[in-house]
Amino acid sequence: MSTATVGRSPTLTMQSLSPTTFPDDLAALMPRYDGFLLDQWGVLHDGIRPYPGAVAALEMLRRASKRVIILSNSGRRGAENAAQLAKFGFARDLYDEVVSAGDDARDALAARDEPFHRALGRRCLLLAREGEAHLAQGLGLDLVDDVALADFILLMTMDPPRQSVAGWMSLLEAASARRLPMVCANPDMHRASPDGGLQEAPGLVARAYEQLGGIVRYHGKPESRIYRTCLAKLGLDRSRVVAIGDSLAHDIAGAQGAGIDSVFIGGGIHRGEIVWDGASMDPASCLALFARAGRSPTYALPLLG
Numbered sequence: 001m002s003t004a005t006v007g008r009s010p011t012l013t014m015q016s017l018s019p020t021t022f023p024d025d026l027a028a029l030m031p032r033y034d035g036f037l038l039d040q041w042g043v044l045h046d047g048i049r050p051y052p053g054a055v056a057a058l059e060m061l062r063r064a065s066k067r068v069i070i071l072s073n074s075g076r077r078g079a080e081n082a083a084q085l086a087k088f089g090f091a092r093d094l095y096d097e098v099v100s101a102g103d104d105a106r107d108a109l110a111a112r113d114e115p116f117h118r119a120l121g122r123r124c125l126l127l128a129r130e131g132e133a134h135l136a137q138g139l140g141l142d143l144v145d146d147v148a149l150a151d152f153i154l155l156m157t158m159d160p161p162r163q164s165v166a167g168w169m170s171l172l173e174a175a176s177a178r179r180l181p182m183v184c185a186n187p188d189m190h191r192a193s194p195d196g197g198l199q200e201a202p203g204l205v206a207r208a209y210e211q212l213g214g215i216v217r218y219h220g221k222p223e224s225r226i227y228r229t230c231l232a233k234l235g236l237d238r239s240r241v242v243a244i245g246d247s248l249a250h251d252i253a254g255a256q257g258a259g260i261d262s263v264f265i266g267g268g269i270h271r272g273e274i275v276w277d278g279a280s281m282d283p284a285s286c287l288a289l290f291a292r293a294g295r296s297p298t299y300a301l302p303l304l305g
Helices: 026-032 054-063 078-087 101-111 165-177 202-211 224-234 248-258 283-293
Strands: 003-006 020-023 035-038 067-072 097-100 123-127 152-155 182-184 190-192 198-200 216-218 241-245 261-265 299-301
Touching (some): 020 026, 020 283, 026 054, 054 067, 067 078, 067 224, 078 097, 097 101, 097 224, 101 182, 101 224, 123 165, 152 202, 182 202, 202 216, 224 248, 241 248, 248 261
Parallel strands (some): 020 299, 035 241, 067 097, 123 152, 152 182, 182 216, 241 261
């Protein structure tokens, strides 16, 4: 396994960070792990097309009989994400299943076995893309369109730029005035767009609501609940599991909180914060980014494949 390891630098770190290893490729990590938790957006695809080598990387994992779960902060159902992945060329037999933040939130709302969810009423104001009211079905909820009638807000999906933080601000202000709790089923604040830029994501709406004084319960990465679900499905010791993602605040922080190793993919939402030499990342710029974020992934790769 050919790797380059860059150690801690006192000029870069604000807290004690472990060294990050920069492997040659994903294949170098395969002998070390049996289970792989793969982020979707920013690692496998950009919302329009798969990233170069991503399909081949999953094919390689499956040939080696590795367990693969797509762990996504999408507010959509796992089955809907699987259908989208198929359109990008990721055949269903390339992974075991999709575990989504949306399903995590729906499971919690259906079970009502945690104090926060148990205290919620049944009248729900849903924030989602047009035509996605089905995401709140089967939970015993009464969907309302008026903040004045709602017991809580369920934030599932977002269609930027048609839907935006600014566009929802008056609704959020009215909800905050009524002290309505919010369930956020996608904590991502941004997602990588096909043009290389960033688009708003539901987590940014939830953060804006918190700034107004609203109370938010997040589902998905980096929250611990979804990692417990994934580890139970894998049935592996966490020392044999690695999480791969492009977000330091969600993928890397979540993996660290769950006590599992992580791989940072530089070609996703942090691409513009890294110095590049063609397709290669500059390790020093990566370490500076990690230090600013207070996160230290176990490994770093430019892309999955």
